[in-house]
Amino acid sequence: MTREELLEKVKTSRPAVTVVGLGGAGCNIVTWIADKKLAGGKIIGVNTDASHLSTMTRADRLILLGEKLCKGHGCGGFPERGAEAARENLAEIKEELKDTNLLFLVAGLGGGSGTGAIPVFAQAGREMGALTIACVTIPFTIEMTRREKARDAIKALAESSDSIVVIDNSKLREVAGNLPLKEALSVANALVGSFVKNVTDTITQPSLINLDYADLRAVMERGGIASIGIGEGDGANRVEKSVSQALSTPLLDITDVSSAYGVLIHIVGGEDLTLEEVAVVGEQIMSKVSNTKRVIWGAKVDAGLVGRVRVMAVLTGVTCPFLSGVPKPKPEPAPVIPKEVVKPIRQAMEHIAESYPKETISKAAVFSKEK
Ligand SMILES: Nc1nc2c(ncn2[C@@H]2O[C@H](COP(=O)(O)OP(=O)(O)OP(=O)(O)O)[C@@H](O)[C@H]2O)c(=O)[nH]1
Numbered sequence: 025m026t027r028e029e030l031l032e033k034v035k036t037s038r039p040a041v042t043v044v045g046l047g048g049a050g051c052n053i054v055t056w057i058a059d060k061k062l063a064g065g066k067i068i069g070v071n072t073d074a075s076h077l078s079t080m081t082r083a084d085r086l087i088l089l090g091e092k093l094c095k096g097h098g099c100g101g102f103p104e105r106g107a108e109a110a111r112e113n114l115a116e117i118k119e120e121l122k123d124t125n126l127l128f129l130v131a132g133l134g135g136g137s138g139t140g141a142i143p144v145f146a147q148a149g150r151e152m153g154a155l156t157i158a159c160v161t162i163p164f165t166i167e168m169t170r171r172e173k174a175r176d177a178i179k180a181l182a183e184s185s186d187s188i189v190v191i192d193n194s195k196l197r198e199v200a201g202n203l204p205l206k207e208a209l210s211v212a213n214a215l216v217g218s219f220v221k222n223v224t225d226t227i228t229q230p231s232l233i234n235l236d237y238a239d240l241r242a243v244m245e246r247g248g249i250a251s252i253g254i255g256e257g258d259g260a261n262r263v264e265k266s267v268s269q270a271l272s273t274p275l276l277d278i279t280d281v282s283s284a285y286g287v288l289i290h291i292v293g294g295e296d297l298t299l300e301e302v303a304v305v306g307e308q309i310m311s312k313v314s315n316t317k318r319v320i321w322g323a324k325v326d327a328g329l330v331g332r333v334r335v336m337a338v339l340t341g342v343t344c345p346f347l348s349g350v351p352k353p354k355p356e357p358a359p360v361i362p363k364e365v366v367k368p369i370r371q372a373m374e375h376i377a378e379s380y381p382k383e384t385i386s387k388a389a390v391f392s393k394e395k
Pocket residue numbers: 046047048049050052053072073098099100101102131132133134135136137138139161162163164167170193209210212213
C-alpha cells in the first residue's frame with residue numbers, strides 16, 4: 025500500500041459521528057456545539073415545535089417530528105406525545121442514522137418533545153449499529169413534576185442506549201454558585217456541548233490517533249449511567265488539584281465514585297503541559313476509582329491556557345440515588361464547598377463556555393488497566 029492509499033484509508037475509516045439535538049434544550053445545546061465548530065460530525069436538530077426548529081440555522085439537517093400529531097406546535101410537556109411524534113418519523117430517522125458509528129443524543133429532560141423522542145432515537149441508533157450515547161440534563165429541583173418525567177425517561181434510555189451522561193441542573197447550581205436561571209442553562213449547554221465536542225474532536229482528529237473509536241467503545245458501550253466532573257488548577261500540584269476536584273464534584277450525585285466501571289478523561293493544558301503530568305492524572309484516577317476496569321484519555325494543548333490544567337472526568341457505570349429512588353446511605357448535610365474550590369470550578373466553566381480559540385492539538389495518551 026502506498027502512503028497516499030493509506031491516507032485515503034485513514035480518511036474513510038474515520039468514524040462517522042452524528043449529533044442530534046432533541047426538543048428546545050437539545051437544539052440549543054447543539055447550536056452551541058455548531059458555533060464551536062465540530063470536527064467531522066453531522067448535526068441534526070429535531071423538534072415538534074416548528075417555530076423553534078426554524079431558528080436552527082447551524083444544523084446540517086432538521087427533522088420536524090410528528091407533523092400530523094402536533095401540527096408543528098410542540099408537545100406541551102407530554103413525553104408520550106413526543107414519543108408518538110418520533111415514531112411518526114421513524115423511517116426518516118433510520119435513514120438519517122444509517123451510516124453513523126457514534127451517535128450523541130442531546131436533550132434537556134423534563135419537557136415533552138426531547139424527553140419522549142430521545143428513547144425512540146436511541147433504539148433506532150442501536151438498531152443501526154451505532155455506539156449510542158445520550159447526553160441529558162435533569163431539571164432543577166424546583167421543576168418538581170418535570171424531574172419525575174426525567175427519571176422515567178432515563179429508565180427508558182437505560183434500555184435503549186449504551187451510556188447516558190447525566191447532568192443534574194440542581195447540582196450545577198451547587199458547584200457553580202447560585203447563578204440566575206438563564207446563566208445556569210448556558211453553563212449546562214456549555215458542559216453538555218463540550219463533552220460532545222471534546223470526545224468527537226479526540227477521536228476524529230488525526231493527531232490524536234491514540235484515542236480511537238475502539239477505546240471509546242470499550243468504556244461507553246453498555247456503560248449505563250455516566251456522571252461528569254470538571255476541575256481546574258494552577259501552580260504546584262495543579263494536576264492533582266484538578267483531578268481531585270473533577271472527581272469530588274460530579275454533576276450528578278453518585279452513590280460510590282470508586283465503583284465506576286470506566287473512566288474517560290479529557291485534559292487541556294497550556295504549552296507547558298508535560299507528558300509526565302498527563303501520566304500523573306492516570307495514576308491519580310486509578311487510585312481514586314479503584315474498581316475501574318478501564319481508563320482512557322486524551323490530552324490537548326490550548327495555547328491560551330498557560331500555567332493551568334483543566335480536567336473533565338466522565339465516570340461510567342455509576343449508580344445514583346435520584347434514579348434508584350434510594351436515599352444516600354448516610355444523609356449528609358448540604359455540602360459546603362469551600363470558596364477556593366468553587367472559584368476554580370467556576371473558572372473552568374467560564375473557560376468551557378468561552379469560544380474555543382485556535383488550538384494546537386499535540387498529545388494524547390491511552391492507558392488501560394485491562395488489555
Ligand atoms: N441546558 C438547557 N436546558 C434547558 C434549556 N431550556 C430548557 N431547559 C431544560 O430542559 C427541560 C425541557 O425543556 P425543553 O427542551 O424546552 O422541552 P421540549 O423537549 O422542547 O418539550 P416540549 O416543549 O414540551 O415539547 C426544562 O425543564 C429545563 O430544565 C436550555 O436552553 N438549555
